[in-house]
Amino acid sequence: MPGSSFGEFLTVSTFGESHGAAVGVVVDGVPPGIPLSVEDVQRDLDRRRPGQSGVTSARREPDRAELLSGLFEGRTTGTPIAIVIRNEEHRSSDYERFRDALRPGHADWSYQAKYGIRDWRGGGRSSGRETAARVAAGAVARAILAGRGITVTGYALEIAGIRAERVELAAIERNPVRSPDPEAARLMERAIEEAKEQGDSVGGVVEVIAEGVPAGLGDPVFDKLEALLAHAALSVGAVRGFEIGDGFSAARVRGSAYNDELAMDGGRVRSRTNHAGGVIGGISTGERLVVRCAIRPPASISRPQRTVTASGGSVEIAVEGRHDPCIVPRAVPVLEAMVALVLADRLLAQAAITPLPPHPGGG
């Protein structure tokens, strides 16, 4: 509960700093009998790890997952699954210079104000490295969702102001920026490289969709599905905005244009349009879930910036080191993981209200 846990029915608790021995996660509440392997976890981790391409950090972390508990003969046992990912290439020396300087855009100052003590070797818990633990947990959530036919997919909808004009899901993993539009992908990649050359960084927008979500997930008041998704999204360091369905555009149209009319389709209640993005009144409608997250440009840039030291002096710094000029491509699996965690959590929550059909993968 004290800040490092997420989820009520499927609870993940992450631990670890970027410059300590390891990062990791304990996933509790996983139903027994779900097929799961270390490879399932590794596959997602590989999509997040640094050094994948020219547009990501050159830090070379193998990000090898070790599963310490909760599995027996290829299935979950209903007990907590602990996953540890050792930190291998942490060069504290990269940070020696910032021992005193409070880096602009980083949490150095707010962190210092909160704790009165700060491990200056990297971002501590604010480091993007903590998200490796989330991606590992997300793979467990995906395994739960898979048994219900629910899939979660994310992609770079926009980078450096360049927007994908079309969404081809098959294209996403074929380009280094994870754009669903191969042509936009090339422009996005170029924009990132240009910023990098100029010692600068760029942001973008990640869209995550989920297919197969049954109607009835989420709660009508504080734990609205969109509220949990917003919480999940904004808990990822670089995210500064969140939309569900039409989002901010919904504020600019009339009710007659926004309301999704209902119709029967194959015996099911369906909506003719999906301005709501799959959730109305906090509860899923059975339509495709659609959320978008605004990602700010990374704070670490090699252009000089003015700032202060912890002791109050003025200083100009340039954050050299192995940093991502754009975090959007690596944020995609992280945000997918967060969406998967919310959906799996609410799937289990709903089971406590109305029994779900038996899990097809269960013993």
Add this chain to the structure above:
Amino acid sequence: MPGSSFGEFLTVSTFGESHGAAVGVVVDGVPPGIPLSVEDVQRDLDRRRPGQSGVTSARREPDRAELLSGLFEGRTTGTPIAIVIRNEEHRSSDYERFRDALRPGHADWSYQAKYGIRDWRGGGRSSGRETAARVAAGAVARAILAGRGITVTGYALEIAGIRAERVELAAIERNPVRSPDPEAARLMERAIEEAKEQGDSVGGVVEVIAEGVPAGLGDPVFDKLEALLAHAALSVGAVRGFEIGDGFSAARVRGSAYNDELAMDGGRVRSRTNHAGGVIGGISTGERLVVRCAIRPPASISRPQRTVTASGGSVEIAVEGRHDPCIVPRAVPVLEAMVALVLADRLLAQAAITPLPPHPGGG
């Protein structure tokens, strides 16, 4: 925990439906010794209640708060504060027509899918009426914040596409739409009336700011301050998007333009700009907190819409009744309340880590 509670240190649990006997809230975790009166609660409730002006619902609810516990001689005692607000003018007959029809844009269908049972007399827990309980709880949170010099203020930044060009806090409560720009206010009001005449509805954007927030509130991982604020915001029925600081605009600028440089100011670390909106890495910076929420147009419109009945038939309906053509003005105190609840919760959370100075209002 099962969906009707919010906050960990300051926990609010709301109850009640729009067409039952009452709505209400229990606020637990309030520190002892805080000055609080029923008038403090009533003042905020009066800003939310229907029938305030021509642009709100004509339902005439006095929304009279009764405080049942937790106070003694004008101060909080540290025990739960229960507040009950009786429903007086609930006309179930208004809803008789919708006993079967699933209203477009409303949670009728998703609610039915979730619970298998539905009180068709209004929106049940999805009703905006539930937010009266939140506003009452928010008044308690404000009393806690007041002792620390923290204030929370919201306003209509945008309605029906019309944006406030300037922010005059003194202007907000002087116009029925709660715009901080008196001229924009007139245009907004006209736009709402126009939509209403056409049997339609409009949305907008609410901005909420908090002054006096100390640096150090919030947590670096899942309970980032912005994550809790996003959760709080999206838990309000009509909200479809959330931004902190520059929000989605941050996705379109470079790091060198986005990062807030730091400087000393009167012995304090301050940032020269506030693109971050007062939170970096999940923890408050001591700068002004700035969030924005996108509000969709109300679902209840008198223009005919096509939909289905619970039993699968097709039907065309027009939602007559006493509905708001724009919820933005009444959403202002609700979103203020949610922001106040998050800040008070994190203020208490921080006290468990590093002692805060004694509460000036305390015994």
Add this chain to the structure above:
Amino acid sequence: MPGSSFGEFLTVSTFGESHGAAVGVVVDGVPPGIPLSVEDVQRDLDRRRPGQSGVTSARREPDRAELLSGLFEGRTTGTPIAIVIRNEEHRSSDYERFRDALRPGHADWSYQAKYGIRDWRGGGRSSGRETAARVAAGAVARAILAGRGITVTGYALEIAGIRAERVELAAIERNPVRSPDPEAARLMERAIEEAKEQGDSVGGVVEVIAEGVPAGLGDPVFDKLEALLAHAALSVGAVRGFEIGDGFSAARVRGSAYNDELAMDGGRVRSRTNHAGGVIGGISTGERLVVRCAIRPPASISRPQRTVTASGGSVEIAVEGRHDPCIVPRAVPVLEAMVALVLADRLLAQAAITPLPPHPGGG
């Protein structure tokens, strides 16, 4: 979470002081479709209220329950059920004398140390009156359990050192002390009256059993069923000890005598004995659940006792007023309620893991 809530899946939050306007409770997490009426709640409240017989307090509280939400057409809707019980006969004047004196055996001193402020008119939240709210919530839990064929029954196993020699469930409600042994009942009643005449008070032991509990409820680690039951029991003011099954006797026998051997019985795994009291390793076995709670003698006695005032002076006091000379008979429904709340909570928890068969009472 801040101390006034109990349960994770079925969460009860109580509020109210003995000398305020009301006590009450919000029960959240109740599945939809459960038959429930105000009479169900009132029946249990009537068993707890003061003034039932010569061995209870003469305070005359009607303890009339008002249900404010969560019901529709005689069934639960899945939304929070709020229940309010007005305080009618609270004579603060009874307490005027103790405005300063810290009563021995009461929480006056520890309460003062905790909050720094104390409503001296009665015991505040420590008052036994708060348990009326729990009994009301327990009636809701019973309704959930009833649908699964689970019943919870408590009785006075021992009062003032006099032990029931046999357990006749039908006898319990036929004597004022709620003893399952009619002969012991007479001796117990006499012992209470004798203590009362001498300005003193007596304690006893309540045993609570539950029949029909399916195997599989509870968790293997921190939320062992017996741990939750012990938490529930010790959260009742006068309880100073807890046992499950053989309890402290188990510490004095050998493993060969304690272990319950297993055997098949009608196709089910059953244990030949039930030293474990229905729970092994934190999880129910399907056998009868048996717990016992030690109840101390009430602190309020009219014999003079030495104590101090809040300002540090010495004083001798006699606590006159309408107090129970023995709380055991009225503690029976309270402890039944607590056991019912734990069982209902774990029943719902288990549903999130393995689907329970559909609720027979459900729509």
Add this chain to the structure above:
Amino acid sequence: MPGSSFGEFLTVSTFGESHGAAVGVVVDGVPPGIPLSVEDVQRDLDRRRPGQSGVTSARREPDRAELLSGLFEGRTTGTPIAIVIRNEEHRSSDYERFRDALRPGHADWSYQAKYGIRDWRGGGRSSGRETAARVAAGAVARAILAGRGITVTGYALEIAGIRAERVELAAIERNPVRSPDPEAARLMERAIEEAKEQGDSVGGVVEVIAEGVPAGLGDPVFDKLEALLAHAALSVGAVRGFEIGDGFSAARVRGSAYNDELAMDGGRVRSRTNHAGGVIGGISTGERLVVRCAIRPPASISRPQRTVTASGGSVEIAVEGRHDPCIVPRAVPVLEAMVALVLADRLLAQAAITPLPPHPGGG
């Protein structure tokens, strides 16, 4: 929340099975700046590990703690502390025989009923081995308490019906049964050996005391200090009963004998006696905290017992292997850890209400 976590402000989440790769724990909510080393953790682990003496299991686990996060330069950083303890000598072959047989007294049957899947190699999460993780977490709690001058000490008050006649704290760690009475210790040791020779096992009673607990910890309703302690105690596998202060004896005396009279002592409110065991009305009084736990005899005995197999057959089994004939000596550090965790949790909880003085060990 799903059963493997404990504590609200100081939250521990354990993971791992006796026959998997490791057991471990994540401790979240630790305030920053507390001095802590791996040796502090190892010291307590060494008191719990098997193979310490002739009266414990011969399983040779070094129980070496590895701290993966949350420390920097010898102090806590305020971030989660993850501790992993590898399982080294787990002989699954010892359990091959019990692949099908449901061992009497063990959780085999209830576990199977709960999960429908069971890792038959040992007790899974019900294994005593899980408590190593708790002891590690307890060492962290002790470090927090140390800064406030609070100490927690446990001992074997009774084994096999033999009771310690006096309490010499210095004697506890000098005898293999952890008795505070050196003479009783010899008799206890002999009784254990005798039971072991006869293929049987014995139980006992552990008493845990805490000195230096300030008045004001705990809450007046559901989270009474004694309720949390009872929850903590009964969450330890072999515990079947719990008492605070006079416990069950309190049920047999009159109020005039039970009530602790108050007196001033050196400017502080003190009680002349301590029948209450340091807690009244759920809140600590500032007196010595005293709790007792009944420990049943271990279930694993080599005497033949009748039972059934998972498939319903009858079978007679003798549980050979390296088992403890009496768990009491090793339960002492486990119960100390649980008491320390509760006290540290409530110490932090109280800080959120009324600021504690700055931590002397803090930066």
